[in-house]
Amino acid sequence: MKTLQKTLLALAAGSLVSIGAQAAVAYGNGYTGQPYVGVKVGQFDLDVDGSDKPTAYGVYGGYNFDPNFGLEVEYVGSDDADYYNGDIDAKSYGAYGTYRYQFPNTGLYAKGKLGVAKTEIEGNYLSSNSKRNTISKDDTSLAGGVGLGYSVNPNFSVEAEYDKLGSDADLMTVGAQLKF
DSSP states (O other), rough: OOOHHHHHHHHHHHHHHHHHHHTTOOOOOOTOOOEEEEEEEEEESOOOOBOOOOEEEEEEEEEEESSSSEEEEEEEEOOOEEEEEEEEEEEEEEEEEEEEOTTTTSSSSEEEEEEEEEEEEEEOOOOTTTEEEEEEEEEEEEEEEEEEEEEETTEEEEEEEEEEETEEEEEEEOOOEEEE
16 A cells, blocks of 8 residues: 555656646746656664664655746655664655755756655564554654755756754655656
């Protein structure tokens, strides 16, 4: 069931991005806006004692209204990481406003984002008396990130990013995006 939910989320994000492409309005400099979709992989750093850092994977999509400002939505999930005598995983859903600064005469750019993210952390473990215990944290809060990217060509770029997802999780990722 988790795979179906992830597929539906990716489909919804892709549909949202393509709708934005149909509504693009030309600016005075000829920029018509640019939708994009991407994938990322990295590592969650959870604020939970005794847990390893789960591997993170995600999808995201966005729309650049002009060369600097845009909107982005993302879903990032994780595999099960060791947590005492059990496991722990994390998920994050976010919506952000983005800003990109293009370094002159290069494909390199800096990216900042600020918005809201919902982070869910769930785990289970056996205590010393063999009793099954669970941990569950759910936090919706202000979130943001910074990163560096490189435009390989006008339609493809790669990025490295650090995100602060509220008080319970940090996220470091590398990813690739396709622009339309």
